[in-house]
Amino acid sequence: MNKPSNVTDLDWKLLKEKYKEKKLEKVVKLIEKNYPVQYLIGNVDFMGYEIFVKKGVLIPRFETEGLVEETLNLLKEEKMDDISVLDIGTGTGCIPVVLKKELPNLEITSIDINKKAIKLAKSNASNYNVKINFIHKNVFHYKPINKYSLIISNPPYVSKDEPVGPEIKYEPKNAIFAKNDGFKYYEYIIKQGKKWTTEKNIFAFEIGCNQGKYLKKYAKDIYPNAKIIVKKDLSERDRYLFIINK
């Protein structure tokens, strides 16, 4: 059986280890229809950590590693390594698992509207033996009891009219698309977050590459004294928004 052109050598090796001849034929047919290879392998490498993935839960993207790296640097710089964290839309749990492994004194709560995501995120946390408070919850109904010093989120942010790649059709739509030109989650979290945060706090978001300018202004209107930074990814596209309230 020949390797499909859109599969890397490493992924092909993993697939051949996992699936025997007859099954591998079926797997190749699925890949030819753009079914994500990661679902077939069952895990991805996220910042050197093996994260389980499963159909029904969004596959972690490479760009999100940048969000976690930038946030870890910021927390170290600001000496905020033992704070309370709220992670909104946890998916596989890749963000809180890596944060907790890198800074074990963080107290992290992670929420997601998707039950399958919470179940998978729990298994990723237990695989790395880290304690994270996972809650199955819609962020628009969330009423936290505690205050957080970091709110981190890679929420759904793709506008309904934006063109997307073919692989996305196998991933959950409610992990990807957002109303209000993709801004619905950011606007709600930035505004509502005022009640949810300690005086000194950070908001860290992954954003779509055309959303930085609008979001910077939106955040400035709500937090006029904050330091607001839009950072680029390795392809020089606006990708991360940080609101720092000191």
Ligand SMILES: C[S@@+](CC[C@H](N)C(=O)[O-])C[C@H]1O[C@@H](n2cnc3c(N)ncnc32)[C@H](O)[C@@H]1O
């Ligand atoms: C872009 S994915 C990010 C997943 C993961 N954090 C990552 O970076 O790979 C967005 C996540 O938000 C969750 N989500 C969507 N709407 C939500 C809501 N109203 N409340 C809570 N979580 C929501 C989805 O289920 C999905 O897991």
